[in-house]
Amino acid sequence: MTLSFRTSKGGRIDRAKSVKFIFDGKTLVGQAGDTLASALLANGIHLVGRSFKYHRPRGILTAGSEEPNALVGVAKSAAAAAAGQSVPNLRATQVEIHEGMVIVSQNRWPSLGFDIGAVNDRLSPLFVAGFYYKTFMWPKSFWNRVYEPFIRAAAGLGKAPTAPDPDRYANRYAHCDVLVAGSGPAGLAAALTATRSGARVILAYEQGEPGGSLLHDVGAQIDGRPAAEWVSAVIAELAGNDRVTLLPRTTVFGYFNQNFIGLAERVTDHLADPDPSLPRERLWQVRARQVVLATGAIERPLVFPENDRPGVMMAEAGRIYANRFGVLPGRAIAVATSCDSAWRAAFDIKALGGNVVAILDMRTDVDPALKEKARAHSIRVETGCTVTGVKGTKRIEGVRLGRISGDTVSSAGSLACDCLLMSGGWTPNVSLHSQARGKLDWHADKGAFLPGDPVQAQRSAGSCRGIDGLAQVLADGARAGAEAAQAATGNAVDVPAFSASGSEVSSGWWLGAVPHDRDASRVRAFVDFQNDVTAKDVKLAVREGMHSIEHIKRYTTTGMATDQGRLSNMNALSIASTALANEIPQVGLTTFRQPYTPVTFGTLATTSRGDLFDPVRRTAIHDWAAAQGAAFEDVSLWKRAWYFPKSGEDMHAAVLRECRTVRESVGIFDASTLGKIEVVGPDAAEFLERIYTNPWKKLGIGRLRYGLMLNEAGFIMDDGVVGRIAEDRFHVTTTTGGAPRVLAHMEDYLQTEWADLKVWLTSTTEQWAVIAVQGPKAREAIAPLVDDIDLSTEAMPHMSVRQGHVMGGIPCRLFRMSFTGEAGYEINVPPSRARQVWDAVFANVERLGGCAYGTETMHVLRAEKGYIIVGQETDGTVTPDDVGMSWAIGKNKPDFVGKRSLARPDLMATGRKQLVGLLTKDGKALLEEGAQVTAEADPAPRTPALGHVTSSYMSAAAGRPIALAMIANGRARHGETLHVPMPNGAIAVEVVPPLFVDPEGSRLNA
Amino acid sequence: MLLIHCPCCGVERPEIEFRYGGEAHIARPMQPADLDDHQWAEFLYMRTNPKGVMAERWRHVHGCGRFFNALRDTVSDRFIAVYKTGEPRPDSATASGEGAR
């Protein structure tokens, strides 16, 4: 391992610039331009991880984002690693190394070389297809205690970082005429053609460097110059055009409706010391008029026994590492293939000084030109020959050879090698076409699914639609780019012609399990490397009755790894089709879904985290409450003052004091968050008549009424006090959280059912700040501040509203109303003046011995009076009668929303849950909200509860805890003893009417 | 994300400006009291839920605030037509309004 595997020449790495990084605690050196995979291979390291289920040692299989094995955890530096800031499950084939990067292998303990979990490999009969459904089903009680902890400890991929993500993520929206996904020959030809026609183009590509296969197809020439030079020229032309956006390191991860495309751009991961103003990743949401998919093809593994051992690699990956990164994947390299392209890998590696020990081709009818070339390179060639197994576990030491004769295979000895390059041919990468809901057509002659007619405004180009040969791919890319640009812009487009040479067409392919002469019960040939699914598992799934690929996929988990089966699907499908004796298209292909490759949560969340996760709404009184030391609670988006603790008080003490103060003198409360809707128009009263259960037409101007709102199904959806300001004008209030819902509900009926009504609705929630003043001294507290309103009970009784002014001309709507059971007022003033009014009222309140109170006290005070809170006592299945509010229903109204439903049998049935009060027998225990209520103290298992506790508080006025509950047939149970079972024993409760203070209501009219 | 053409504003806007409003052309009965329990339950709860073309309500809630109707293919999510509340359902075979894009 001390000798470098670096070639002496070639490659696109910067040989002058070495980069130090740490892998599993050991400092290694790579070159600038290396991926982590190429740098590890240059150091002779293949073993980089353990597999998901069996903990088998695994090496680097590919050179792209489809990599199933080489998943690693990456930290930017030793300091970041120490701080717990790392990213798990990155593919080593995509990680570009930089100085100081710290990488850990995954899914092994205690070390990569010696892993305890590898015992799973010996226990593999336990982990066959469907093992979740079989092994762990019995006994039932074992699931939580034994099986699940075991599975969680043994399986899984990387470790989540322990510290919060320190990075910033950005978000950008964009529009373009043509979006091109992929920068290989087809993508570049498409982008160039579209750009020259004047179209706005976005070219997104996964890797740091554009060019795709052209970066390692070293013999290829385009328009008379080396392919890589042609790439540079094309990129220079595109970069120089301000209508083109080039997006390197950008994955087209999601193809959504109407050409809405999600891109994930990795902005700084490849930099050791990035500009701090840059985000780590950027989410692009692009609306593209037309899309060209140039996503290439993915080489398919051969499914032979032990094909997962480190040292076994895709043939094209070996070629990429050699040609592009200047790394030889081994000292003695064998090639096993069923197609021509792998021969090129052998020739290129040989040309770079590598030792290719043999080319083993399953076919007997290999192109004589290839054989001739192999002879010229002095490479041993075996045709009609395959690999039937490997020697070595953490790194292969050799391969077994098999001679194929029809369906049988006979041993043909073995071959020493430390690297095996394999190829089963190419699978067109149709993921994005499939995401775009395009159908896939089976082409038996190519052994491939190819894109059918697109559903969206997109087209595939190049090898992702089965085109082979550089000249053909370039022409296809140009065609696609021209079609897309023309469709997007309407301009006529010139289609350029490219000449290409030095890159041969590849033929030959193999699908499914490779035949072998081994004991089938003892060997495993992997189909899906990441999920540890073998050929045997797929066959077993078929034997056990799974006949659709959708079932086989879920039963075996094949194709459910991060590559979504781009490597494994076709082999799995072929094995299943053989086992089922059915054609591949009949067995089906699973649908590819977003995201194409995993996307970080940070990228999807972008700036929506922490304080920016949700908007925050604050009232005009917020800063005052904060300065007073109030605790706040979130009510929908609002911050509401919860309680105002004095020094030394906990919440309990503060709330008891606030409650007592309101009932004894006066309290001031910020009710600004209440929803408000101004309902105006000649038909306003008629509209409310239909929307609320209550009657409105006879409500006098200047009067208030409590309104109850049902949905059409008859269930309570909101409530609030409504004031009649004028004949044609109502001031409607709603619950804090319900305001948007109520307005939408009203608009729905107004626009779509009763379009003839002349009514206008305006949200005024933020036009009025609301200062509630409640308690026996409420009038005294506000009287000195009111300019022009007679506050006497005769002039302004309970449930009335007056317009006037306070504090020398501040306009107000003054409500006399109560949500506490005490006499009280709600002063509505413009928010810009609210603080001024609040300060003045508060000074009076304080002088009278009163205090400010928060939402908790408001809740307690209303519960003492049995006033419901919609959403607390009700849950969307509660009728007015259930909560004892039949009085709110206008009996003479012919119709209102929900009326007909109230007459449905279920809603009139006996035994419905009804609102009651509960008093604990011991007078001390505080019930838990949500606790179930039962008839027996120790009910038999599966006994349905009678109901549940909806509200529970310590009541200062009652001198004991009180609770509200919804109990079956509750009103008939007053006086009964029921039970609230808790972990430490049941609490006995007495059912009482839901009213604990001032049953006559005399305080309201004081 | 869908692009939706609002027939009231006359513009195409992203889906986040809109709110879905369920199946269209289910008029609230003029005299609910005249319906028996079964008929009322049909009105309240039963929807066609087609695989294919569906007439549905949308509201441009973060735009003009108006409800309108649309024909949408529930398989492809493609909008076939948009039309104002109160207008008859267009023939989906011949619809080629601006919403059809």
Ligand SMILES: [Zn+2]
């Ligand atoms: Zn609109």
